[in-house]
Amino acid sequence: MFPERFSNLPAYAFPRLRALLDVHEPGGVVMHMTIGEPKHAFPSWVSEIIAENAEGFGKYPPNDGTPELQNAIRDWIQRRYGVGVEAATQVMPLNGTREGLYNAAMALVPETKGGGQPIVLLPNPFYQVYMIAAISVGAEPMMVPATKETGHLPDYTALPPEVLNRVAVAYICSPANPQGAVASRAYWAELIRLAEKHDFRIFADECYSEIYRGTPPAGALEVAQEIGADPERVVIFHSLSKRSNLPGLRSGFVAGGPECIKRIKQLRAYAGAPLPLPLQKVAERVWADEGHVVENRHLYQQKFEIADKVFGEIPGYQSPEAGFFLWLPVKDGEASALKLWQDTGVRVLPGAYLAREVEGFNPGKEYIRVALVHPNDETERGLMALRNCIYG
Known part of the structure; x- marks a missing residue:
């Protein structure tokens, strides 16, 4: 069967x-x-760090990531977005962000929402893991067009209240894959306020955030702090694949409210795979370097x-x-x-x-x-x- x-x-x-x-x-x-x-x-010193720390392949890595890597990610979030997070409770390194985008749904989507089957909102087009995550947790994936007419970002605010009341999670990719559109501060603020009103979470896939022309794209966590939103409302996902040309390192992170990260960590303990220690040492250094x-x-x-x-x-x-x-x-x-x-x-x-x-x-x-x-x-x-x- x-x-x-x-x-x-x-x-x-x-x-x-x-x-x-x-x-x-x-x-x-x-x-x-x-x-x-x-x-x-990628940076020339990546290989050197792996070689210097190769003995770490002989040890099980900590489930939540090393404190040093957690701190490096915390510091990057502060530098990039001006948002202060607690390294030990609001950050978790990922073995590639696809893992996080999938498992966050497993950890955070409830069995029911608004008296019925929960809905997971996806932009259409979309990164395929969003849909599989929704299906895996028994939610209804609802695809919302992201077209030229909507600025190549989904207009979730146009959905009727009876739909929004059943929404558990809204995925949003900014900068968008494939269109390259960037969510403005106003877009994020409107979406976060909608999530507050209808009690759903935003999964912000920001893996392309460091490849831009002109002004750095605003971040979901940054805007959530500016408007005083519930810290549990937004979960962000970042990666070293595009930022640092290290797709084979399989290194990223998830950050959000303490309760969200606690539940994601709990699932990781049973069904996830933390990054090997030598690769965590590389990631620690790479997040700290902007040159x-x-x-x-x-x-x-x-x-x-x-x-x-x-x-x-x-x-x-x-x-x-x-x-x-x-x-x-x-x-x-x-x-x-x-x-x-x-x-x-x-x-x-x-x-x-x-x-x-x-x-x-x-x-x-x-x-x-x-x-x-x-x-x-x-x-x-x-x-x-x-x-x-x-x-x-």
Whole structure:
């Protein structure tokens, strides 16, 4: 016997992409612009720290993270957002933020809400773990369109009271993957006040917060403090994958109110895996260093400028505010991705694979997502091939 709740899930985005493209020959030198895997160099001292602390692989790491790593994360939150948190009770290092985004739902979504099945709100398009987390805890995943008309962020305030009263958690990604939109202070404040009114929590996925152009994006915890919200109202998730070009380190953190973090830690004790000690030592140092982050951000800003030069005259093109994806308008995402592959060898992701059809509408169908992770010359080559193939 297998659980029925997972029986009707569509294939994950990348197996779908392989099924679409791999039965066809590429039309040129293959270039992958699909996965958001950073290609910039991580700090040179990372390997040295691992080697210096290699004996730690012979020990079980503490469930809640080392005090030194907790303190480093606390200090970063204070520097970045001006928010003071208690390292021991309001922070937990994660073995990758996907773990945290999933397990926070397991730990914090109640069995019922508002007299019925709890609802978990998701932006549409969305990071797929949000939906699986909702299904796993017996909640109803409700996908709210994040379109050009809504600033590529979901308008949860437009939902009726009878829906909002059943909401247990609202996921929000800012800067948004895939669109690169950034939640303003006003957006966060309105959403947090809505959560206070209808008694739900906000899970703020802020993994792209350090890749931006211009003003640093406001944070959910920062705005919650400014408006005097309940400390348990907002839970934030951050990662070293994008900030520091360390996706293989699998290191991030969750932070929030003491009761939320207590429950997440309790679940981790039974069903989680803390980061190995040598990797915690690396993370401790990386969170404390901003020099490499500034340089990394500068490299992405150069790629934004390349993209603006290549696509600036394309109707409907919107330059991303943050993150490292382009969300390019096309007539049909699947058809465009297939044509691009067959004609040029450049590989991109149909936007429909990152979204779901609701009431006959898939908000990603007329888009492709393009990852700006390659060196500048390769990035320009891939984008020029894309423009000439798709837009003529």
